[in-house]
Amino acid sequence: MLTSALGALRRRIGNVHTDHRRIARGAVIVSLFVFLGKGTGAFKEMAVAYRYGIGETVDAYQLALTLVSWLPLTLIGELSILLVPLFVGLRDKKEELTQFLAELEGLCMLLGVGLMALLLVSWPLVAHFTASNLSEHTRTMCLHLLMGLAPVGILSFTVCITAARLQARERHITTLLESVPALVLLCFILALPHPDSLLPLMLGTSLGVAMQALLLRIIARNVDGQTARPRLSFRSPHWGKILHSVSMLMVGGVIISMITPVDQYFLAHVGNGAIATYGYAFRVLTLFTGMGALAISRAILPILAEMLAAKDATRARDTALKWSFVMLVLGAVGAAIAYGLAPWIVQLLFQRGAFTADDAEAVTLVFRTGLLQLPFTFGGFVLIQLFVSEARYRALTFIAVVSFLVKAGGNMLLAPLYGAHGVMLATGLMSVAAFVCYIICLKQPGAVAPQGGSEE
Template sequence: MIRSILSVGGWTLVSRVTGFFRDVVMAAVLGAGPVADAFVVAFRLPNHFRAIFGEGAFNVAFVPTYAGLDGSGDTQAARAFADRAFTLMLLVQVALLALALPLMPWIVRALAPGFADEPEQFALAVALTRITFPYLLFITLVTLLSGVLNARRRFAAAAAAPVLLNLSLLAAFALAFLFPNAAYAAAWGVAVSGVLQFGLVWADAHRAGLGPRLRRPTLRDAGMVRFFRMLGPAVIGSAGVQIAMFADTILASFLPTGAVSSLWYADRLYQLPFGVIGIAAGTVLLPEMSRRIAGGDVAGAHAAQNRAIGFSLALSAPFAVAFLLVPELTMTALFQRGAFDAEAAARAGAVLAAYGLALPAAVLIRSMVASFYARQDSRTPVMASLGAVAVNVALKVVLTGPFGVVGLALATAAGTWVNVLALFVLARRRGWTAPSRTLVVTAGGVLAACAVLAAGTLGGLPLLERLMPALPRFRELAILAALGIIGVVAYGATLLLALRLFGVRLRRV
């Protein structure tokens, strides 16, 4: 399982690295002003719907059902179910696209009401969103095909697909001179990337003999019945999370210009460890636990979950320390160039620090919900998610006044912790999770290593600032790189020493 996590995580790392270069170019070209804000809204809208109906609800309902049918040996039933689900998703997305395009001005007004006071920015956001919205159709089909491939332990193509989004956007920025402005180029880059990603996973599914065919959906299919029973609660749960993200965009649109894009740039760094570690672990863990529980190996399922949680904690904790202690240096070193000035870096850095508080909980959520989805219980995660969303949205309203855009990120952190703690308590009461001694020791070792890392960062930063020569434009990047090297050595050595003292081998983590 760890090998599969590393495979998914490796491709996700490539995706996040190319995404980082994409965001660096975007920051330099678009900056953090009204044009950038309009593009961020246009990009976020199809992604909100994708998270609700694609990677969110559809995935958690589809994967356990398909894995259960396939794991029981009934490959024909699994194939028929995948065909019907593919046809259903295609019909739903075509209908949604036909409805959304003419209604786009009202949709954008609902998502970013603050833009209504700026007619040019509002018109640009509407035009860009009409270009990006078809991306939703292709990416939801990508999600289904990825679920089929993942259930058969073919993870590479699905994990590699997001790289094409970043490459497409980089190519679009290079060709921006052919468009009215760079935001239009970026929007077309998003739309084209959806086609490219679909082509990649379709080709891999076809090679494996798993490419779905069009087949009339019917409730006579036991798999479809089971799928719909999970889908409804999963949609509500996924929508709840997206409500909090909608609230971010809505409230940020009323803040001074640049707030929406500040959230965006900070979120891109926050998503790096979350995507590489948390999503990779959850992607592999869900079908693994589903298969083991379907086969009666509950202890094996819990052991797999403990390994995924320990692995996620160990890899994500250093990022949280860095986000909390050197956020402005991070944003300055990575993004401050071109249209992205020092003021934008400072504002985005403050948001990044708040996101750092959320990171440990965020990377664990995907591993914790597997306790429920693997048992085809989609209702309990919904209740936990909605409770967390209520806390999140209420705090956004309260904290935005005194803290501005940073208050939105602080509320996200609080809601994320409420969510993961609720999932753990509920799973523990039902005996659906069983933390082992190895996991407890790993968590303690991670805390000790974080303390050493924090001390090294706080002590090393002033020293590096005095010793580092005044390199034009690259001094902050050199300081950040030096801190990173020191931190990796200090953190890794402390963690390995702590695990060895308690007799835990790294392979068991």
């Protein structure tokens, strides 16, 4: 009986379409790399909690890191999902790829320097809007950290481009290398143990991102043979499609990116320690979202791009919808397990040194609230890849507006009542609303554009 059942299961697995096998294999590999990478990040967070606890230094560091990475990550988030389908289409066009990469690297380097300079020049205005409720000492530390973390904003673009090159070739080592900044920061915190010094945070974060960028560039060059020396010109024929697509996506991307500084604003008005509490809980959540949502999105995007390049939109939609509901179920199961293990996870990661039992209880409450978003984030990430591949930018913009309104409204209502717990609850409600919108929009016919094209 058992042998017959196993035989039937083996035959069903053998009959699974090769696309699903590739997606599953890629997702498993990325999940493993995410686990290893986020594990390194967890050790880093343990070291930060042990050395600094929940206080002004961590508030200043997390606010500075948010400000430095906000605009670059907004652009990167939109650019990376456009670059992967484009690089898939240019696999056999080496000269076109060489020219476009060189010009893209040059533009992004110039853009990164400009954004960081603008942030530092406008700091008094930024501080007024984002940190007015924090102490003067915290704001001063934040300014010093902004100067030390400026390389992060510049190098983020290089990391994005080289990661997209590897993802287009279905090489998922880029996910593992995301642990490099955390590993370097961990080493600096342990090597420079002064609890009042900002130097470990500045040097560890900036040098870690620099090392990640260097390793990615070396690996990408070995995979696709491209050196990608930066060049300031716009001669590539692909600029028109990419710039139009980025401009369309940026509308929704900027709206969504505003959520992070809005959260920081509400948390800062809660008082000292709220930003740190939320930050610790959020970083534990990223371990789970990375192993699910990040893994499936990176595994499925190149394959959806291949289907759409072959003009097989029906198969692409069917594949995406199936995997979206699979990930929704997996996310629900993962959230239930994580909810039960939450106190043990937080205590294991953080409760030592300056991080007390009361701090652990506060972080656990926020973390448990954040688990509401897990299944909907898992399922939604799959559909995002499909919508971008189909160039359904109007639908994405509409969903971004709805998400922001739900999030902002939730913050206004819940943050004054529940503090960091309320801000995280608003994030969960936003994820539910966004997933519902994806399903509704998916039923509507959408334009399927060429790689890097625009919505009709």
